[in-house]
Amino acid sequence: MGCGVISKQYIQDIQRLYRELEICMVADVHSDVAERTAQQYNILRWGTPDELLNDTETELIINLTPPKMHTEVNRKILLAGKHVYCEKPFALTLKEAREIQELARKKGLAVGCAPDTFLGSSLSTCKKLINDGWIGKPLYVNANMMSAGVETWHPRPEAFYEEGGGPLYDMAPYYLSALVKLFGSVRKVYANAKKGFAERTVYTSERFGCKIPVETPTHFAVIADLKNGMLANMNFSFDISKSTMPHMEIYGTDGTLEAPDPNMTGGVPKVYRREQMLAECFGGQDLNDGGFCTLPELYQDVGNFVRGAGVVDLVHKLDNNEKEDAQLAVHVVDIITSIIKSAETGIPQVLETEYEERK
Ligand SMILES: NC(=O)c1ccc[n+]([C@@H]2O[C@H](COP(=O)([O-])OP(=O)(O)OC[C@H]3O[C@@H](n4cnc5c(N)ncnc54)[C@H](O)[C@@H]3O)[C@@H](O)[C@H]2O)c1
Structure with missing residues (x-):
């Protein structure tokens, strides 16, 4: 969700390194931007934010929108019943950060957040x-x-x-x-x-x-x-x-x-x-x-500027029946x-x- 500057790094690194994830769809408020991104990286489907939220094949959405949109988009993703991994900052206030953490707990969904460089x-x-x-x-x-x-x-x-x-x-x-x-x-x-x-x-x-x-x-x-x-x-x-x-x-x-x-x-x-x-x-x-x-x-050093390890980490935790709840991001x-x-x-x-x- 959000096909700006950093989305290219996520897509390239996930396609190159993390084959257990499949990027099935991209979306942006500017659907022409989503379409160009999908075509550039051979992603089969693109659309509006609502189309992605309602997409039945998508299990997890990576929120790559600008910081002031993070809470609103995270909330919509969780309410749509999907796991979310958000770029930093997780939220602009502690109240918003806790609201998303709590919503994920209530819905039984995972919520993760960048950075993952550690x-x-x-x-x-x-x-x-x-x-x-x-x-x-x-x-x-x-x-x-x-x-x-x-x-x-x-x-x-x-x-x-x-x-x-x-x-x-x-x-x-x-x-x-x-x-x-x-x-x-x-x-x-x-x-x-x-x-x-x-x-x-x-x-x-x-x-x-x-x-x-x-x-x-x-x-x-x-x-x-x-x-x-x-x-x-x-x-x-x-x-x-x-x-x-x-x-x-x-x-x-x-x-x-x-x-x-x-x-x-x-x-x-x-x-x-x-x-x-x-x-x-x-x-x-x-x-x-x-x-x-x-x-x-x-x-293993996979490169100096790589994105996506946090998403894979969240997915591995889900596979092991652990739920990522963004405790670090909230702190x-x-x-x-x-x-x-x-x-x-x-x-x-x-x-x-x-x-x-x-x-
Ligand atoms: N640019 C970087 O190098 C970089 C590096 C690491 C992390 N980040 C983080 O990634 C996030 C995005 O940064 P960026 O530089 O790619 O921003 P950007 O401005 O280049 O791209 C943001 C994209 O999100 C879209 N968008 C805005 N509101 C939306 C919404 N409600 N729903 C769907 N799409 C929406 C915009 O149209 C735009 O295409 C930020 O949180 C930033 O801190 C950026």
Whole structure:
């Protein structure tokens, strides 16, 4: 549902990698767009959103509409009796996120949500390295999503600068989902935010040179307390031309782990262990050129930017009689909305929800 920019990646990756899924139909509010997409990827049927909702062969719908449509479309999909996998952000408010979670429970249907990048080889390897004790007891995380925004590549950048857009709804879900998957729930957030530019200039398509008003903060500085006692400091920005800050560094009692970009499914983790530091300080020895040691990815790397693993994961859970209920996505929406509230009020916010990893 929704045949825009990211739909192509989903279709290509599902057709290439995940043969247990069959894309039987595509739909968009612009049915000509749905028709073009179907023809480009040899999908037999296309139609309007209502035609897809009423399609009897379709069991699960992937919601790839713009963020402000997510709740309404998720609700319609569940009411039509189909499982749903939604792109991020799951919802713009915690109330909406919980409503969809509850509706899915009532209807006995599964609801899943992107991002799924933590299922990729890079973050799975990081999780194993941490669990195996490579950096000792993790203490702190520093995460940075420092970008110049989307107007240089996205054909419809407006929504990214409206309420419900900005780096927090658009990009933070990758970092926050990785953080929670690696270390568990966030307990409390303190945040500040700024709008670095009053308007943005479109660089793409026939709209080159048009100005877009900025209606949402585009830079967030955040400190988060985790339930396990760790501290995380994070920046999410659309206002930065270039940065040398790490995507995600994890500092433990026995060393530091540099995690690859949580927006990606592949990438190589790097570790710097405490004995390197001690050897440099006291042994007069440089064990690894003073730098990090690159570690191999321990799981199959299917590419750096792949979409669809979360959909397959949801389907496998259904096959095993487990129901995905978007608990992680609801917690991430709670973190995002608590960050916004803290930035608006100047008051730290304690979260209402938790995420517990199922064994
Ligand atoms: N573009 C990316 O690289 C990217 C990457 C990862 C995730 N996402 C997420 O994917 C989602 C879609 O992003 P996009 O960049 O593809 O957006 P887009 O604007 O390119 O495409 C959205 C499509 O949805 C259609 N649409 C709008 N309302 C609809 C409705 N009610 N029913 C059916 N179709 C409807 C639009 O006509 C459009 O074709 C967003 O949540 C975004 O955060 C995008």
